[in-house]
Amino acid sequence: MAKAIQIDERDNVATVTSDVGVGDVVEVLSPEGEVLMRPQMTGAVSFGHKIALKGLVKGDQVVKYGEVIGVASSPIGVGVWVHTHNVESATVPTSVYVEGGA
Amino acid sequence: MTVFYGYERPDGSVGVRNHLLVLTPMDCSIEPARKIAVQVEGAVAVTQHHGCGFDWMVANTLIGTGRNPNVAGVLLVGLGCESLTCEVLAEGIQPTGKPVETLVIQEEGGSVRTTEKGVKILRKMAEEISELKREPFPLSKLMLAVECGGSDATSGLAANPAVGVAADMLVDEGGTVVFGETQEMTGTQHVLARRAVDAGVAEAIHAMIGRQELRMRAAGIDSRFMSKGNVEGGLTTIEEKSLGAIRKGGTRPIQGVLGTGREGFDYPSRPGLWLQDGTGWDVPSVTGMVAAGAQVVAFTTGRGSTTGHAIAPVLKVTGNPGTYSRMVDNMDVNAGAILDGSETLHSVGEGIFRDVVEVASGRMTKAEVLGYHDFIVYKTSGLAERLLEVCPPEALRGGRGRSSEAALEPGF
Numbered sequence: 001m002a003k004a005i006q007i008d009e010r011d012n013v014a015t016v017t018s019d020v021g022v023g024d025v026v027e028v029l030s031p032e033g034e035v036l037m038r039p040q041m042t043g044a045v046s047f048g049h050k051i052a053l054k055g056l057v058k059g060d061q062v063v064k065y066g067e068v069i070g071v072a073s074s075p076i077g078v079g080v081w082v083h084t085h086n087v088e089s090a091t092v093p094t095s096v097y098v099e100g101g102a
Numbered sequence: 103m104t105v106f107y108g109y110e111r112p113d114g115s116v117g118v119r120n121h122l123l124v125l126t127p128m129d130c131s132i133e134p135a136r137k138i139a140v141q142v143e144g145a146v147a148v149t150q151h152h153g154c155g156f157d158w159m160v161a162n163t164l165i166g167t168g169r170n171p172n173v174a175g176v177l178l179v180g181l182g183c184e185s186l187t188c189e190v191l192a193e194g195i196q197p198t199g200k201p202v203e204t205l206v207i208q209e210e211g212g213s214v215r216t217t218e219k220g221v222k223i224l225r226k227m228a229e230e231i232s233e234l235k236r237e238p239f240p241l242s243k244l245m246l247a248v249e250c251g252g253s254d255a256t257s258g259l260a261a262n263p264a265v266g267v268a269a270d271m272l273v274d275e276g277g278t279v280v281f282g283e284t285q286e287m288t289g290t291q292h293v294l295a296r297r298a299v300d301a302g303v304a305e306a307i308h309a310m311i312g313r314q315e316l317r318m319r320a321a322g323i324d325s326r327f328m329s330k331g332n333v334e335g336g337l338t339t340i341e342e343k344s345l346g347a348i349r350k351g352g353t354r355p356i357q358g359v360l361g362t363g364r365e366g367f368d369y370p371s372r373p374g375l376w377l378q379d380g381t382g383w384d385v386p387s388v389t390g391m392v393a394a395g396a397q398v399v400a401f402t403t404g405r406g407s408t409t410g411h412a413i414a415p416v417l418k419v420t421g422n423p424g425t426y427s428r429m430v431d432n433m434d435v436n437a438g439a440i441l442d443g444s445e446t447l448h449s450v451g452e453g454i455f456r457d458v459v460e461v462a463s464g465r466m467t468k469a470e471v472l473g474y475h476d477f478i479v480y481k482t483s484g485l486a487e488r489l490l491e492v493c494p495p496e497a498l499r500g501g502r503g504r505s506s507e508a509a510l511e512p513g514f
Contacts (some may be wrong), residue, residue, distance in 0.1 A: 003443040007263045007349070015259050015336065017441035031263075033446030048255040048336035062338075065263075065349050067293050069342040082338065089339035091289065 004028045004051055006036060008066035013050040013082050015064075020045050026079070028053060039079025050082040062087050104275055106244055106462040107236035108171075108397075112199025115171035116243040118397040118462040120231050121146055121413045122224055123173045125164060127188055128154040130181040134213040138179065138220035142228050146412045147179075150479035154184035161186055162367030163479045165194030166393030168202070172413045174234070175201040175227040177220055182208030201227055236464060241277040242373050244462055247391035247399045247414075248281045248350045251384035254404025255335045258346025260421030260440040260450070261402035267451020268400065268458060269352030269375070278373045280360065280396055281351035282380030282387050284314040289344040294377070297356045306359040310379045316490055350402055351375060362390050363482065369395050385409055386480035388416065398462050400454060408432045410469025412477040415461045418468060419454060434468050 004014035004026050014028045014036075021044050028036040028051075036053065045051060050064065056076040061068045070087040080086075108116040124135045124147040132149040139147035148167065152160050168176045168191065176195055180188040188204045195202050203223050210216040248265055250257055269279045287294060291311045298304035318324070328340055337343045352375060360368040360378040370376045380390040384407065388399055392414045399416040401407065406429040410416045420426050423438030435454055439445035445453075461467055 003441070005259060005440060005447065007259070007447065008353075017259070017443075027443065029443055029446065031267075031447040033443070033449065046336065048259065050336065050338070064342055065345040066353065067341070067345050069345065070339040083336070084333060084338055087338050089341060091339075091341060 002026045006030050006053065007064060010063055010066040012052065012054050012063050014053055015048060015050050016045050017047065019047050026051065041079060043081055045081045052076045052078055052080050052082050054078060104241055104459055105238040106241065106459050107464065108239055108243065108462060109234045109236060111171050116239045117171035117174065119172040119413065119415065120144060120174045120234060121172055122227055123148065123168055123176045123413060124179060125168055125176055125191060126179045127164065127186045127191060128184050130154065130184065131179045131207055134207060134217050135179040137217045138224060141221045142224040144228060145224055146475050148412050148477040152479065152481045154186055156185040157481060158364045159362065159481050160479055161190055163390060163393045164191055166367060167413065168195035169198050170392055170395060170413055172397050173200065174231040177224055178202065178204040179216065179220060180206045182206045241272060241275040245278040245280065245370065245396045246272055246458055247388060247396035248279065249384060249388050249399060250347060250350055250402040252403040252405035252407040254422055256421030256438060256441065257402055257404040258349065260437040261404065261419045262346055262350040263447050264437045264440065264450040265350045265400050265402055265419055265454055266352040267448055268454035270354055271452065271455040272458065273352065273354040273375055276373050278370050278376065279351060280370065280376045280378050280391050280394060282378035282391055283382040284310055284379050285382035286344065286347040287311050288315055289340045290348050293345065294348065294356060299355050299357055303356060303358050307356065307377065310359050320490060360394050381480045383480065385476045386478040389478055390480060398458055400458060406432065408469065408474065409476045410474030412475040415467045416469045417457055417461055432468050
């Protein structure tokens with residue numbers, strides 16, 4: 001079964017360790033290896049990308065490494081892909097670096 | 103209580119190796135120094151390549167290397183006309199109480215006589231240190247440096263967090279951990295400062311990273327840059343990218359910032375987690391942390407790095423299972439087992455902690471078995487640092503080309 005790793009126990013996202021497709025069930029493991037949940041994917045998610053471990057509303061903090069890595073810019077359901085389309089940096093917008101070609 | 107088995111030095115510090123260091127103040131005398139070292143078991147010759155002009159940043163890194171407890175004895179080999187003299191290095195190393203001898207090629211009458219005399223001195227030292235026995239010591243005598251190089255998407259996911267677990271375990275048992283690469287801390291000031299033991303340390307963290315951002319802006323580099331590849335690889339924000347890098351240092355309170363510049367070179371004054379204000383370039387970064395006293399290095403790599411160090415064992419940890427199997431001759435730990443769920447972050451982290459203790463007790467790392475003696479002294483440009491001091495930060499703009507010119511104008 002595909003896996004996703006929660007790096008810090010405070011995290012509300014986990015990182016998938018292989019490419020996963022629609023309908024795949026992903027086993028989410030805590031840092032100690034405990035199975036936290038087994039969500040079924042509603043969309044494809046690539047290796048190294050994140051899924052939500054709890055439902056987030058717009059403005060909620062996204063936590064990885066036990067720290068805030070950004071803020072939800074739209075509602076995100078459990079098991080849903082978390083990335084630049086639904087999260088913004090709390091410091092500098094990521095789109096600037098990418099689209100601006102700095 | 104966990105113990106490691108090391109060699110006690112006259113000053114009470116504990117070496118995990120018994121190296122003899124042939125140290126030259128500059129590269130003019132490195133070839134004779136190498137000819138000496140190659141003839142004596144356990145000896146290694148190192149130098150620096152920034153010229154013979156006196157610079158405290160260079161001198162302090164060489165002194166720190168000689169002071170490192172992994173070095174049992176030092177032979178200084180100078181040419182004779184350099185400004186950065188053997189005397190300065192000897193004065194810096196001698197307080198440790200270890201044997202320090204000096205040969206100056208121009209005074210000895212050339213390199214052949216120097217080599218002959220040097221081999222005799224080192225042979226005697228080698229015989230003496232062979233009598234030393236490993237004894238058990240608490241982890242309060244152990245300092246681990248953590249470093250990353252050749253990173254990929256598995257670094258922030260597996261290798262760095264696993265080394266971070268080991269770093270936390272070492273600190274919890276009274277040990278010392280240091281990590282540097284100031285450049286990679288940019289964007290995480292608030293996180294690191296919040297973990298500072300007091301307001302003064304928090305201020306020092308902000309100052310250190312602020313200064314690095316200034317250097318990068320002056321060079322036309324946006325320090326908060328995320329590449330297209332970063333985003334495609336799954337990194338959503340700059341915070342996430344930087345946090346993945348600093349996680350290798352673990353999560354414990356930060357005791358202070360260790361300077362490596364001309365204003366002074368700092369050694370940790372108590373156990374715990376420390377930051378070193380150092381370069382992001384792997385080998386010089388490791389060289390700087392070993393000069394600050396680290397006896398063991400844990401080095402995370404995704405793509406696969408092969409480097410070791412002249413006097414410190416370097417443990418290579420990869421989070422990429424493919425890299426581990428392809429480069430098994432160079433990789434010590436496969437943190438990639440976290441990815442398929444066959445191991446957990448904690449179990450791999452605990453394994454790395456045990457590896458560090460075993461390596462400290464004498465087990466050789468892959469880089470040591472292969473005899474890799476990497477050593478590079480880092481030096482910032484004295485001129486550039488002075489320009490940054492006289493240049494108002496608002497004159498430095500990100501973006502290509504413009505900013506470096508802007509940086510030059512206000513001071514002149």
